[in-house]
Amino acid sequence: MPVSPLAPASFPDLPVIDGVRFASVAAGVRYQGRTDVMLAELAAGTSVAGVFTRSSTRSAPVLDCQAKLGGDPSQPAAILVNSGNSNAFTGSAGEKSVEAICDAVEAATGTATDRIFTASTGVIGERLPHDRITAVIERLNGNLSPDGIEGAARAIMTTDTFAKGASTVVEIEGQAVTIAGIAKGSGMIAPDMATMLVYLFTDAKIEQPALQALLGALTDQTFNCITVDSDTSTSDSLMIAATGTSGVDVTESAGFTQALHGVMLDLAHQVVKDGEGATKFVEVRVTGAATDQEARKVGLSIANSPLVKTAIAGEDPNWGRIVMAVGKSGCQADRDKLTIKFGDIVVAENGWVSSGYTEDAGAAYMRNETIVISVDLGIAGGLGTVWTCDLTHGYITINADYRS
Numbered sequence: 001m002p003v004s005p006l007a008p009a010s011f012p013d014l015p016v017i018d019g020v021r022f023a024s025v026a027a028g029v030r031y032q033g034r035t036d037v038m039l040a041e042l043a044a045g046t047s048v049a050g051v052f053t054r055s056s057t058r059s060a061p062v063l064d065c066q067a068k069l070g071g072d073p074s075q076p077a078a079i080l081v082n083s084g085n086s087n088a089f090t091g092s093a094g095e096k097s098v099e100a101i102c103d104a105v106e107a108a109t110g111t112a113t114d115r116i117f118t119a120s121t122g123v124i125g126e127r128l129p130h131d132r133i134t135a136v137i138e139r140l141n142g143n144l145s146p147d148g149i150e151g152a153a154r155a156i157m158t159t160d161t162f163a164k165g166a167s168t169v170v171e172i173e174g175q176a177v178t179i180a181g182i183a184k185g186s187g188m189i190a191p192d193m194a195t196m197l198v199y200l201f202t203d204a205k206i207e208q209p210a211l212q213a214l215l216g217a218l219t220d221q222t223f224n225c226i227t228v229d230s231d232t233s234t235s236d237s238l239m240i241a242a243t244g245t246s247g248v249d250v251t252e253s254a255g256f257t258q259a260l261h262g263v264m265l266d267l268a269h270q271v272v273k274d275g276e277g278a279t280k281f282v283e284v285r286v287t288g289a290a291t292d293q294e295a296r297k298v299g300l301s302i303a304n305s306p307l308v309k310t311a312i313a314g315e316d317p318n319w320g321r322i323v324m325a326v327g328k329s330g331c332q333a334d335r336d337k338l339t340i341k342f343g344d345i346v347v348a349e350n351g352w353v354s355s356g357y358t359e360d361a362g363a364a365y366m367r368n369e370t371i372v373i374s375v376d377l378g379i380a381g382g383l384g385t386v387w388t389c390d391l392t393h394g395y396i397t398i399n400a401d402y403r404s
Contacts, residue, residue: 006274006389007273012166017146018178022144025155030085030123038081038155040079042079047206047207048077049211051219060090064117070208075111076111078111080118080140084122084158085122086120098118104133107137168262183199183270198237201241206244215240218257240260268387272388283371284374286382286384288381289332298377301325302325307325341374
């Protein structure tokens, strides 16, 4: 599969997070010779928080992780993820697979099962061949390394065309705090919690309840503001592990919040840039809404519209489709107060096409790789931004052949 034209030049050089070690291996979960299982070992004292899909058909690993949040942070923890099979809609067999994997991780690492978090991503509705995973856990445990995060990022990929990583170092009260994260996601992206699979690691010190609240708030500003195809996965999981090894308490730190937001937004944007078949990265800015919530709803209505997305793919400045998407959102809007822009180009205003707008200018703008669509509703002060990609024939090709 060709790499997305929007992909970064290379995987970033992510810093080591003290208290975290990684290993990855090819277990043949679905494909032979492909790295598809990763293990992360978390030191004792690590706070673990997570947000998960609100799908009513969520997978057995998601349900298990949700039940385990808030466990004893004084104990070590572990995260094990496989790709190739989502272990979703697999009945009681799915639960037995999770149990078998957790038991094997406990036997190999000594980590208690109530501190072992698993995730699976891939095809829905096929039983997970968990024996292929349990067979490699001893090897994973023996290969754990502080600098194995890139391998972990590659192990969780499915239809992704590139591994996704981001990091930052922030100074708090004169001391350095490090954050690093990895993500997978390319299709079935319209998160209703977080998105796809995302794992964040930091050496910051913060208690689990505060970390949980912070993660939830930042998720709503990042991963819950992206969409590729309007479909919410059964397996979406976003987890953060704070080892506390830096000794820096970030509970009330605005600097840490801003830094974590930056890493999460970077990863969210990478997921959109790897949208199945994507050739354009699209930012939709909505202002003048009745509330921030309505602004986000209007933005997602535009971003999820197949008509808008195909127009962008065809480099067609069909702004009438944006008018349509605003109207179908169900939010307050006034035709005569609506303003639409492509980048800095005013396309429509005062209930009609702008007098200075030309189709040639719009078409030229649509040839850009990054497109910014701005809509002002003229109602009140609500605002929001969402991110998406175009919809090309490549999306159909990938998903029509997904199980082949």
